[in-house]
Amino acid sequence: xxxxKCLLVLVCLAAAQGAWAAPRILRVLTHSSFSxxxxxxxxxxxxxxxxxRFTAGGDAGETLNKAILSxxxxxxxxxxxxxxxxxxxxxxxxxxxxWDSPMLADIPAELQMDPSHRMLPVDFGYVCLNYDKAYFERxxxxxxxxxxxxxxxxxxxxxxxxxxxxxxxxxAFLLATISRFGEKGVRTWESYWSDLRKNDVLxxxxxxxxxxxxFSAGGRGRRPIVVSYATSPAAEVYFAAEPRPAEPPxxxxxxxxxxxxxxxxxxxxxxxxxxxxxRRFVDFMLSREFQEDIPLQMFVYPTNRKASLPGLFTAxxxxxxxxxxxxxALIDAHRDEWIARWTKLVLR
Amino acid sequence: xxxxxxxxxxAALPILFLGIFLLYPIARILALGLAPIVGRGGSGVMGLRKxxxxxxxxxxxxxxxxxxxxxxxxxxxxxxxxxYVFARFDFPAKAVLRALLAIPFVLPTVVVGSAFVALVGSxxxxxxxxxxxxxxxxxxxxxxxxxYNVSIVVRIVxxxxxxxxxxxxxxxxxxxxxxxxxxxRVTLRLLLPSLAASALLVFAFCFTSFGVILVxxxxxxxxxxxxxxxxxxxxxxxPAAALLSALQLLVAGLMMLAxxxxxxxxxxxxxxxxGSVTRRTPRGPGEWALVALCGLxxxxxxxxPLAVLAAGSVTTPTGISLQYWTSLFRNVRxxxxxVSPVAAAMNSLAFSGLAVVLSLTLGIPAAYLxxxxxxxxxxxxxxxxxxxxxxxxxxxxxxxxYIISLGSPPLDLRGSVLLIPIAHALVALPLVVRSLVGPLxxxxxxxxxxxxxxxxxxxxxxxxIDLPILRxxxxxxxxxxxxxxxxxxxxxxxLTRPELATIPxxxxxxxxxxxxxxxxxxxxxxVVLMAACGLGVAAIERLRPSGAxxxxxxxx
Numbered sequence: 001x002x003x004x005k006c007l008l009v010l011v012c013l014a015a016a017q018g019a020w021a022a023p024r025i026l027r028v029l030t031h032s033s034f035s036x037x038x039x040x041x042x043x044x045x046x047x048x049x050x051x052x053r054f055t056a057g058g059d060a061g062e063t064l065n066k067a068i069l070s071x072x073x074x075x076x077x078x079x080x081x082x083x084x085x086x087x088x089x090x091x092x093x094x095x096x097x098x099w100d101s102p103m104l105a106d107i108p109a110e111l112q113m114d115p116s117h118r119m120l121p122v123d124f125g126y127v128c129l130n131y132d133k134a135y136f137e138r139x140x141x142x143x144x145x146x147x148x149x150x151x152x153x154x155x156x157x158x159x160x161x162x163x164x165x166x167x168x169x170x171x172a173f174l175l176a177t178i179s180r181f182g183e184k185g186v187r188t189w190e191s192y193w194s195d196l197r198k199n200d201v202l203x204x205x206x207x208x209x210x211x212x213x214x215f216s217a218g219g220r221g222r223r224p225i226v227v228s229y230a231t232s233p234a235a236e237v238y239f240a241a242e243p244r245p246a247e248p249p250x251x252x253x254x255x256x257x258x259x260x261x262x263x264x265x266x267x268x269x270x271x272x273x274x275x276x277x278x279r280r281f282v283d284f285m286l287s288r289e290f291q292e293d294i295p296l297q298m299f300v301y302p303t304n305r306k307a308s309l310p311g312l313f314t315a316x317x318x319x320x321x322x323x324x325x326x327x328x329a330l331i332d333a334h335r336d337e338w339i340a341r342w343t344k345l346v347l348r
Numbered sequence: 349x350x351x352x353x354x355x356x357x358x359a360a361l362p363i364l365f366l367g368i369f370l371l372y373p374i375a376r377i378l379a380l381g382l383a384p385i386v387g388r389g390g391s392g393v394m395g396l397r398k399x400x401x402x403x404x405x406x407x408x409x410x411x412x413x414x415x416x417x418x419x420x421x422x423x424x425x426x427x428x429x430x431x432y433v434f435a436r437f438d439f440p441a442k443a444v445l446r447a448l449l450a451i452p453f454v455l456p457t458v459v460v461g462s463a464f465v466a467l468v469g470s471x472x473x474x475x476x477x478x479x480x481x482x483x484x485x486x487x488x489x490x491x492x493x494x495x496y497n498v499s500i501v502v503r504i505v506x507x508x509x510x511x512x513x514x515x516x517x518x519x520x521x522x523x524x525x526x527x528x529x530x531x532x533r534v535t536l537r538l539l540l541p542s543l544a545a546s547a548l549l550v551f552a553f554c555f556t557s558f559g560v561i562l563v564x565x566x567x568x569x570x571x572x573x574x575x576x577x578x579x580x581x582x583x584x585x586x587p588a589a590a591l592l593s594a595l596q597l598l599v600a601g602l603m604m605l606a607x608x609x610x611x612x613x614x615x616x617x618x619x620x621x622x623g624s625v626t627r628r629t630p631r632g633p634g635e636w637a638l639v640a641l642c643g644l645x646x647x648x649x650x651x652x653p654l655a656v657l658a659a660g661s662v663t664t665p666t667g668i669s670l671q672y673w674t675s676l677f678r679n680v681r682x683x684x685x686x687v688s689p690v691a692a693a694m695n696s697l698a699f700s701g702l703a704v705v706l707s708l709t710l711g712i713p714a715a716y717l718x719x720x721x722x723x724x725x726x727x728x729x730x731x732x733x734x735x736x737x738x739x740x741x742x743x744x745x746x747x748x749x750y751i752i753s754l755g756s757p758p759l760d761l762r763g764s765v766l767l768i769p770i771a772h773a774l775v776a777l778p779l780v781v782r783s784l785v786g787p788l789x790x791x792x793x794x795x796x797x798x799x800x801x802x803x804x805x806x807x808x809x810x811x812x813i814d815l816p817i818l819r820x821x822x823x824x825x826x827x828x829x830x831x832x833x834x835x836x837x838x839x840x841x842x843l844t845r846p847e848l849a850t851i852p853x854x855x856x857x858x859x860x861x862x863x864x865x866x867x868x869x870x871x872x873x874x875v876v877l878m879a880a881c882g883l884g885v886a887a888i889e890r891l892r893p894s895g896a897x898x899x900x901x902x903x904x
Contacts, residue, residue, distance in 0.1 A: 027763070032844075033860050038684040054685075055763050055843045062581040062744070066843070069380075069751045075762055075843065089584055163567040166578055204484075205562045208458055208859055213465040213483075218862050222470050232862045239680070239863020241664040242671050250862075297681055299861060336583055347567050 023051045026277045031063045031081035032056045035297040036290070044284050050277055060168060060264075061086060067269070068093040074269035077278035080122060080285065084263045085171060087113060088332035096267035099279050103286035106304045111263055113328055119265035122285050125300035126230035127172035128259035128320050129159075130250045132217035135224035143251070147180055147258045148187075150225070151195035160202040160214040160223040163347075165339050167206050172260035173227045174342055175331060179324035180257035190345055197346050217249045230259065231299040234316040238296065248316050259320035264300070351807065358713040362777070365710050366734055368759070369774055373749030374597070374741060380752060381590020396591070403575065403588050405595055412571040413599070415486065415561075416554035419493035423550045424543075426494055427501025429642035434502055435509035435623070437630050439639050445647050447886045449499040450827065452650055454835035454881045455657075456852045457492075457559025458859055459874045463653035464492060464564055466660075484566025492560045495650055497550045500779075503824055504549075508542040508786060510623040540614045541789070545782045548607045552739035552778075555600060572596045576742045586748075593745040600740025601733065608732040615789040620817065654878060660871035665864060672868030676876075680865065685846040687854055689876050696834055696850040696880060703772035703833035704826050710773065711780030711825060718781065719788040735781045738774045746771075747841025763843050771842055772833035779832060783825035787818055827888045834881055851877045 023045075034056065045052055057063030060081050067079050071093065082090045090096070096118035104112065104120065111121040129150075136143050144150050150159055162170030174189075181189040202223060204210040211228055214221035218228075218236065229235075233248035266285055268278040284290055291302035295313050302309075309317075385395040400406070434446065452460070468474045468491070469483035482488045512535065520530035536543070558573045565574075572592050580589035630636045662668050679686035687695070718732045754761040761767050791814065799809045836852040844853060851873060858870040 029843075032856070035681060035683045035685055037682050038679075038686070039682075041684045053763075054846050056846055057843055058841075059581055061584060065580060065584050065586075066748065066751050068584075069748055070755060070762070073755045075751070075755075086584070166562065166567070166574075166582065168582075171582075203567045205565075205567050209461065209465075209563055211862060212859065212867060213462055213469060220466065220471055228862065235862045239861060239865040241666070241669075241864040241868060243666065297683060336585070339583075343567075 023049055024274060024277065025051050025053050026078070026274050026281055027076035028052055028054050028078045028080065028281065029057055029063060029067060029076035030054060030079075031060045032058055033298060034080060037293045037297065040290060040293050044281070048277060048280060050274075052281070064090055067095055071095050072271065074271050077269055077272035077274045078266060078281050079269060080264070080266040082119060082265045082267070083168070084113060084261075084265075084328050085168070085175070085331050085335065087119060087265065087328040090119060090265075090267075091116070095270055097270045097272075097275075099268050099282055101279070101283050101286060103283050103304070106288075106306050107286065108303070108305060111303050113263065114265070119267045120282055120286065121263050121303045122266045123291075123294050123298065123300040123303060124261055124263040126259040126261055126320050126323055127169045127176070127227065128230050129253035129255065130215070130217075130226050130228045130232050131253055132215070132224035133247075133249055133251055135216055144225070144253060144255070146255050147177065147192070151192065151199050153199070155199065155225070157200040157202075158223055159196065159199075159225045160204060160210045160221070161227045162207055162210050163203050163205045164342055167210075168262075169207050169227055169229065171335070171339070172262055174338065175326055176258060176260040176324040178338060179260075179326050190341065193342060193345050201346070203346060225253070229299065230320055231295075231301075231313070231317045234312045235299050237316060238312055252318060252320060254318065254320050256322050257324055259323045261323040261325075262300075263303075359717045362710040362714040362717070363731065363734065366737070366774070366777075369770055370738055370741065370746070371734075373746060373753040374593075376753045377745055377749035378590045378594050381586040382594070385587055385591075399588060399591050400595075403579070403592060404570075405572075405592060408570055408572045408575050408592065409595060409599060411569065412555055412573065412596070415489055415493075415569070415571065416551050416557075418486075419490050419497070419554040420547055420551045422490055423494045423497045423501055424547060426646050427498045427546070428505060428543075430498065430646050431502050431506035431509055433639050433643035434506045435512075436514070436627050437635070437639050437643070438627055439630065439643070443886075443889065445643070446502075447882050447889065448651065449502055449647060450831055450885045451654060451878050451881050452495050453497075453499055453831045454877060455654075455874060456836070456855050456877075457563050459657060459855060459870060460492065460495070460653060461559070461563030463656040463660075464488060466656045467652060483564060484568070486565070486569065488564040489557075489560055489569065492564050493550075493554045493557065495653065496560070497553055498646060498650065500549050500553075501546045503828070504546040504783065504786070505539060505542045507783075507820070507824060508539055508790075510626060511620040512538055512626065513621040514626055538616055541611050541616070542786050544607060544611050544614065545786060548604065548736070549739070549779065549782060551603065552600060552736070555603075556596065556740065556742065558743070573742055577744050580744050580748065589742075589745060589748075593742045596742055597737070597740050601737060604733050604736040604740065605729075608729055608736070611785075612729070612732075615786075617790060617793065620787075620790060657871050657874045657878075661868060661875050664868065672865065672872045675865060676869055676872055685849070685857075687847070687849045689851075689854075689873060692849055692851045692854045692873070693876060693880055695848050696852075696877075697884070699769050699772060699850060700830050700833040700884070702769035703776055704829040706769055706773035707776040707780045707829040708822070708826060711777055711784060711829075712822075714777065714781050715784035715788055718785050732781075732785075736778045739778050743841040745841075750842070763845075765845060765848060767842055768844075769833070772836075773829070776829035776832040779828040780825040783828060784818065784821050787821040788814070791817055823888055823891055826891075827885050830884050830888060831881060834877070834884065851880065 041052055055076060057066045060083055064082055064086050067075060091114060098117045100117050101120055107121060111124060131143055141154065144155055149155065161173055164171040164174040177192055178189045181187050181192045202214060204214055210226055211218045214223050215226040216222055216224045230252050233250045233252060236248040236250055237245065266282055268275065268282060272278045286304055288304055288306045291304040291307035294300060294302045295310050385399060386392045465483055466472050468480060468488060470481050474480040517530050517534050520534045525533065556573045558577060561569055561571050561574050572595065576589050576592045579585045630639050661672055662670060664671060676689045714735050718728050720728055751762060795813050796809050799813050804812065836850060855870050855873045858866045
């Protein structure tokens, strides 16, 4: 009897909820590292009379694969978080529809890697080498300035990198070396990596283990050079324990060709239930307001050239010169083969 | 008549559940992945062979099985003496120690890995004391697997050991058998079913282990599960992932089949002796030393990584401070996804509560179904295998399977919050069924028959005979389900809603950016998780009937 009443109340509640003109729901699928300021999203919801429902799909690759599997019956209306190493795959899967966002006018052409405008660039970051300032000061050792110097005996046993087979910064750094040294000549990317191996490079499977467990500044490890991001020193200050240091304990090694630019894209799903809202949300992500929120939320750089950077970025997150450039289609065609060759060379 | 229909429905429920949430999604995703290769007739077989060779499937299988076998042996070597001590002796703080034993099971590998590095990695305790650094080698993996799984052995083997009449072994000795012989022939023989059950569960967990291998095994150790994840998530190679998942499921299934045949044959009907009769305070320094060595020793070992995490949560570069704890309550980034530790704990407990209810509701009829026939029939054998199968399934593959099979009405659940407790219950089900099957099999048929002869109807028999005996087993099963859910097994595979983040999800979130604050908050949150686990398990333990349970099975 009691249960019957409970059920009745529940049914009534459900009916009542349906009867009230509930706000429309915009579904946004992101990778697990996405974040934005609370007021900003609430502002969008209010202005468009919509409720934004975020779902996280895991790593960037995992999220994309889930999106591809849901082709024809998309998991959401918008996807955020496809990077340039997966761009060709995302486009080939044909799961996004073009959106000629008016905001693209404010975004540099070199970042617009998809001319069909199915994938729109929202942010970018650089994978590069970080070093432990205190270590080099203590040892009186000059900080290496080029990738080549890392293979010198003076820097033996100092570098920790991530496995490109299981880590996105690891793959990005491998791509940087491939772009820098190429396949031909006296020093190829493969001979460079066998030199690094001889120089006792340490390989960890993920960024977490490399940075937190093996890097001497970010964690408690012993290696003073690590593959991380150009914004990591700024994050070290922002997420420092009190009392906050005025300077980060780490710095970027601004080596020529020693960094790889990761661009992250958003797109409107083909078959999105709320297509107009989805387009408006993409415009919103590219707007100056959202773009200026990006740096301190996700520690990457905004693509909109009108967006200004926070002081923390201008002070401690200098953009590395001459990042590696590899065509997205080339990466897609060779990724597996490069990783296999690297594995044989460095791990076997 | 009515009752029979009810019994039929309740037996069908767990099968239906596994059909919908395990078999169907897995079949769909494997078919999707393998269709492009197999669909080509004769050349399909060639293609399959080539893919097996290309992925290094044989080597991966060997690595998976090899490390799982060694991990299981080691876990038993630590767990058996501990089970004995916990079953046979009363000693101070035993209840607390038992609750502590459950904690490792729930901790995310990312923080456990970091604690292990602090103990046995570069710059760690062992290196400073003895120059030992085993991180990124097999021993680190084995050690971590023991850390995670020893509580399974203590719970299952310790449970049946507690109900074993010590006089059985004593009589064997009186009849002239040596100490060793009486232990092997009587005690070990009678413990065989629970020994086999716990060994199988530990093996299955290690066989499909993922985070431990990646974090502590390093890049030179690859197993089927890590390669499935790599192929599915980084290489986006669905055929390879599907093939390796199928292989893993097949091998795990064969192991489980072998086990279920063995376990049905090894079952012994026993008069269960109440634990309060079989255990006592240790006598003399010898027995106290045994308790210290086998009971307290391993527990202390398991506590070391936990202590590292707790210490990390209050150690800042400039000294001891509570700032990581206080900052948990502050939305540092002003993020829309900020979840306070209280909210995260509530989310975790809500999902775990649902998972416990669901897995027990399904697990109880499942256990009855498995034990329906004493000899084992084709049906009960198949059911037993089915109820173990979730443990052999690759989580990431299942997650992909959900995407393609649960996307349209009547089962439009892909982004649904309900899928989280459902997936947790799926992984908990094998543990729940295992906890119940052993005690159910050992109930003397005579007891039930005499009750029936005295006029009790079947429902009454269950209520009056089975229930008191099984009560402790239910609690053990509930504790298992609770810890499985709290530890978020398989959660990686699902779509998550950031505002409903559980404690492990929050921990992972902290560790995506550099900075002492992030690291410290992750450690503090791990301590919150430990507390939630310890308190939850202790609360479940508390549910046991006070005193009145004498004569009931003591299956902790």
